[in-house]
Amino acid sequence: MIAITFVIPSSLDYNGGIEKTIARYNSYTTDDFKKIVLQGVPGGNNKDVYGINSVYSKLIISTSGKLNFLVRAMAPFILKFDRLLNYRVIRNIENNSQVIYLTNDDYYYLFAHGKFFVWSEHGNIPSSYTGIKPLNNAIYALIKDKLIFRKIKAMHLINCYNMNLAPFKNTFCVPNGVDTSHFFPSERAHSSIRLLFVGRLEKSKGIDKIVNVFKQNLLNIEFTVVGSGELESLFSTPVKNVNYVKNPDNEKLAEIYRNSDAFIFPSMLENFGNVVLEALSSGLYVIGSESLRPRFDDIEKMNFLEYIESTESAILKSLEDLDRKIEYTGKYENRIKMHNYIAGKYGWDVVLPQFYNKMKNAYYSE
Missing domain, CATH: 3.40.50.2000 (Glycogen Phosphorylase B;)
Incomplete structure (x- = not known):
């Protein structure tokens, strides 16, 4: 069984697109994976959901525009501080995980780099990393040449048309899903638009x-x-x-x-x-x-x-x-x-088996 930790900047309770998706990944029953969620905010702290007090998470959630870009540029330093601040929880995650799945690639710096890291398109991909094309191209080249993010072992894309933009050989694509048993049509019973x-x-x-x-x-x-x-x-x-x-x-x-x-x-x-x-x-x-x-x-x-x-x-x-x-x-x-x-x-019944099958193949292909 492969132990995987999903890392999110916020809380599952936030209920945004990323949070809903990770909640689905975490609740899916599979004999191949043991699952943990690490939240970038306090809370959780049960057998499979942990929370930390992250300075970086507070900053990244509360800022936008140029200020947000500045915060991201300082990610390696702020997240190293967060690691010290939450050392026991982080070490526990590292000791009990084989795969670290990043919904935001910045959180790579929160961990010691001896694990199988997966970069996901839930956050930025290199082609849209900064909003400045020449800088994006430079980051892409540095990643491809393994000069930065060297320990990233695989990439999960949610948009398959971006396959040529992934700088990692071990890349797989599975889209996000939707609960079609919950969201379904009804007869139109009104005359207004x-x-x-x-x-x-x-x-x-x-x-x-x-x-x-x-x-x-x-x-x-x-x-x-x-x-x-x-x-x-x-x-x-x-x-x-x-x-x-x-x-x-x-x-x-x-x-x-x-x-x-x-x-x-x-x-x-x-x-x-x-x-x-x-x-x-x-x-x-x-x-x-x-x-x-x-x-x-x-x-x-x-x-x-x-x-x-x-x-x-x-x-x-x-x-x-x-x-x-x-x-x-x-x-x-x-x-x-x-x-x-x-x-x-x-539909989630289609997407989730695909996700875990491709994740397993990515892990064992290394």
């Missing part, structure tokens, strides 16, 4: 632009926003036709999806977009940003998704024609077809 956004309320997700469109234009659309974050103040005063739901439980969230017609997600930077899978599994038409391309090109060809620029003008243009677009996707039989397609490609 219902639009939905689910995600963190921050500028990078484009939520402020959508709200501005609704403030400045009279749209015959009911818009529901689900999430929390730094831009919650957008909803401190009522906005016409906009309904804000902060933190619904999982059952309520699935119900909100089912009672919607379309999903909008103009995120400016997205590694995958788990909420898009939830929307598609629920049979919704998706308005997604160009940052999702070419991940869902097959869905675009099936007339269930369009890519737009992350601008207010592009959002408005798409919404003005939304009633026509959902004529096809609003039909129950077409919703069911999309749900079944997503289940066959992204």
Whole structure:
């Protein structure tokens, strides 16, 4: 049996895309792996979930933009301090793990480098490491020549079109998944047009632009926003036709999806977009940003998704024609077809066996 530790900067309770995915990896039953989760924040501390008091995690979660870039540049030094601060927990993880799976590659510096490290695309990959192409190319070359991150043994991609961007020979691809037994369509039982956004309320997700469109234009659309974050103040005063739901439980969230017609997600930077899978599994038409391309090109060809620029003008243009677009996707039989397609490609019962089979092969191939 292979002992694997999944390392996340936050907590499983945060319930974002990465956290939901790691929770699924951890809960899957397999005879080949013993699983542990190491959280970058206090909490857990049961037989398979541990938490640490990480200065780096606090900084990386609470900063953005140039300040976030500066924090990441200091990762080797801050995480070495975190190691000393949480030495007993880290040593226990090292003594009881054969594989260290990094959802954020920076946490490589938290550990002694005698283990089988897996770099995952849940965080950055070398081609998008800094946002500066020449610097990204230099980092890629240094990794490929084993001048940095020398002990990384394998890489897990969640976007298979990035295979040529992985500087590690031992690279495998398995996408993120979705609980298709939880997110499923229902018959359309309303005459109004219902639009939905689910995600963190921050500028990078484009939520402020959508709200501005609704403030400045009279749209015959009911818009529901689900999430929390730094831009919650957008909803401190009522906005016409906009309904804000902060933190619904999982059952309520699935119900909100089912009672919607379309999903909008103009995120400016997205590694995958788990909420898009939830929307598609629920049979919704998706308005997604160009940052999702070419991940869902097959869905675009099936007339269930369009890519737009992350601008207010592009959002408005798409919404003005939304009633026509959902004529096809609003039909129950077409919703069911999309749900079944997503289940066959992204359902957790499909994805999880693939993940652990490929992880096992990667480990034993070294």
